[in-house]
Amino acid sequence: MECARWKQIEAVRRPFSVLFLLLAGVLLRPAQPPPAPAPPSRADILRGEYGPYRANNDLLFYHLDIRVDPDRKFISGKNTIRFRMLKDGTRIQLDLHAALNIDKILLGDTRLEYQRELGAVFVDFPQTLTAGNVYTIEFYYSGNPVETGRFGGITFRQDASGHPWINTACEGTGASLWWPNKDQWRDEVESMRISVAIPNSLVDVSNGKFIGKTDLGDGYTRWDWLVQYPINNYDVSLNIGNYQHFSDRLGSLPLDFYALPEDLDKARKQFVQAKGMIEAFQHYFGEYPFQKDGYKLIQAPYSGMEHQSAVTYGNHFANGYLERDWTGVGISPRFDFIIIHESAHEWFGNSITAADISDMWIHEGWATYLESLYVEYMWGHEDALKYLNAYKSKVRNTQPIITPRGINRSPAQDQYFKGALFINTLRSIVNDDARWWALLHDFYQHFKYRNIMTEDVVEYFNQKTAMNLTPIFDEYLRHAALPVLELKFEEAAGAVSYRWKADEPAFAMPVRVGAKDQWQIVRPTSEWQTMKTPLGKDQFEVATDLYYVNVSR
Numbered sequence: 001m002e003c004a005r006w007k008q009i010e011a012v013r014r015p016f017s018v019l020f021l022l023l024a025g026v027l028l029r030p031a032q033p034p035p036a037p038a039p040p041s042r043a044d045i046l047r048g049e050y051g052p053y054r055a056n057n058d059l060l061f062y063h064l065d066i067r068v069d070p071d072r073k074f075i076s077g078k079n080t081i082r083f084r085m086l087k088d089g090t091r092i093q094l095d096l097h098a099a100l101n102i103d104k105i106l107l108g109d110t111r112l113e114y115q116r117e118l119g120a121v122f123v124d125f126p127q128t129l130t131a132g133n134v135y136t137i138e139f140y141y142s143g144n145p146v147e148t149g150r151f152g153g154i155t156f157r158q159d160a161s162g163h164p165w166i167n168t169a170c171e172g173t174g175a176s177l178w179w180p181n182k183d184q185w186r187d188e189v190e191s192m193r194i195s196v197a198i199p200n201s202l203v204d205v206s207n208g209k210f211i212g213k214t215d216l217g218d219g220y221t222r223w224d225w226l227v228q229y230p231i232n233n234y235d236v237s238l239n240i241g242n243y244q245h246f247s248d249r250l251g252s253l254p255l256d257f258y259a260l261p262e263d264l265d266k267a268r269k270q271f272v273q274a275k276g277m278i279e280a281f282q283h284y285f286g287e288y289p290f291q292k293d294g295y296k297l298i299q300a301p302y303s304g305m306e307h308q309s310a311v312t313y314g315n316h317f318a319n320g321y322l323e324r325d326w327t328g329v330g331i332s333p334r335f336d337f338i339i340i341h342e343s344a345h346e347w348f349g350n351s352i353t354a355a356d357i358s359d360m361w362i363h364e365g366w367a368t369y370l371e372s373l374y375v376e377y378m379w380g381h382e383d384a385l386k387y388l389n390a391y392k393s394k395v396r397n398t399q400p401i402i403t404p405r406g407i408n409r410s411p412a413q414d415q416y417f418k419g420a421l422f423i424n425t426l427r428s429i430v431n432d433d434a435r436w437w438a439l440l441h442d443f444y445q446h447f448k449y450r451n452i453m454t455e456d457v458v459e460y461f462n463q464k465t466a467m468n469l470t471p472i473f474d475e476y477l478r479h480a481a482l483p484v485l486e487l488k489f490e491e492a493a494g495a496v497s498y499r500w501k502a503d504e505p506a507f508a509m510p511v512r513v514g515a516k517d518q519w520q521i522v523r524p525t526s527e528w529q530t531m532k533t534p535l536g537k538d539q540f541e542v543a544t545d546l547y548y549v550n551v552s553r
């Protein structure tokens with residue numbers, strides 16, 4: 001998804017606001033560290049922890065089969081859940097928002113007992129489920145889901161011409177807001193079927209390949225979709241509305257587009273950008289991850305979301321982000337931010353997925369970095385650097401990017417912009433573009449369709465570069481502040497001393513210094529070292545557009 005605080009940040013970019021905030025900050029109160037994060041609630045732990053009743057099983061398949069009544073804002077149906085037991089046990093944990101009713105849970109003909117605690121549903125089996133065996137249960141539910149969270153989670157709205165328009169976007173809140181599932185990030189089904197019955201006049205666009213529709217004879221039609229790859233819960237999506245469809249192809253990849261009739265012409269024009277985007281990302285990382293399912297772009301009433309193979313779009317059919325120059329340096333207006341950013345998540349977020357929300361920079365830092373790769377592919381490296389470095393104005397450096405694990409705590413916005421600037425810093429450390437492109441490609445290929453943690457990323461980069469990058473990853477991802485390159489000039493002696501001031505004691509990162517276009521690479525550590533330079537304090541530069549660091553001189 002895109003960053004939650006973008007609107008506020010944009011406001012702060014205005015010179016008057018900056019002045020006002022500076023004055024308010026200076027005059028009204030001294031600078032204070034951010035408040036300590038609140039301890040996790042029971043609900044956070046139930047949602048976030050990969051506890052024994054989740055860890056004892058491995059998801060294989062969901063068939064979500066529901067009926068959606070737009071007038072009553074009511075959902076009813078079932079999720080058929082297939083899983084393999086990894087340990088013997090009599091209980092598993094699933095999740096369903098407390099506002100929804102559990103009608104029954106069946107194992108074959110046996111009605112299972114269950115216990116609800118907040119959003120968790122502990123399902124009990126009369127006999128031990130044995131490790132290695134596969135079981136299928138049917139989880140029947142119904143009710144009026146609540147609208148909550150930034151994009152509403154699930155919304156029952158009407159379009160401008162009065163047709164029902166129902167959409168889901170539940171990344172933060174969790175998919176169990178509107179359907180029962182094992183609502184965590186570590187485990188994904190291998191494939192999924194989505195069946196949605198809706199009034200005959202409407203269209204449902206969900207994830208995966210369109211299988212067909214069936215008139216149920218009671219005023220409702222069932223739309224069937226098949227997801228042929230692993231999918232994370234929050235990506236599972238409903239888009240029910242008066243959609244018009246048009247299609248295209250990129251080689252053998254089907255491209256399907258859905259927009260409301262009044263916006264169809266604008267969509268035909270704007271959605272052309274999907275092709276160049278896919279070409280750019282295929283160039284760097286390899287084949288579009290969900291080839292058999294196709295790529296879809298679907299109009300939605302909110303800005304956008306990376307729903308797997310069914311990216312939702314609400315960026316006003318205009319370039320930039322919500323019609324603004326998003327990074328403020330004249331490059332954003334050349335492309336549609338939502339098409340590029342949300343689709344980048346097909347590679348990072350949907351194909352490669354973080355195994356805990358704590359490590360969500362694997363989605364957002366990388367998707368933001370991929371924006372700059374798109375710029376580089378289309379307009380060259382210089383513009384990519386300009387675009388990326390303009391993100392510095394959005395970085396706070398007040399909290400680490402990685403949050404505590406197991407408590408469903410979303411990282412702060414630095415995971416986007418600082419994450420991307422950190423990845424660009426890694427490129428400068430590798431200092432060999434041919435090697436960098438191969439590394440990125442192989443990194444993606446190695447981990448595609450898997451759920452990973454930061455440790456996996458670090459281990460891979462360490463191994464492939466034969467460098468110890470662990471302290472560098474830790475400095476940028478596990479501490480709030482940026483590393484500072486300290487410089488001490490002895491101009492009479494024609495020398496400068498340098499060292500890193502960083503939170504990681506072993507932090508040692510090469511960096512380019514001296515004169516632009518004639519950079520010298522130095523290898524500072526936490527100890528002072530000295531180099532000769534004819535450059536004085538005012539001429540001596542540090543390549544801060546290639547390495548995201550602060551400099552004190």
Ligand SMILES: [Zn+2]
Nearest residue numbers: 001002364367
């Ligand atoms: Zn995103």
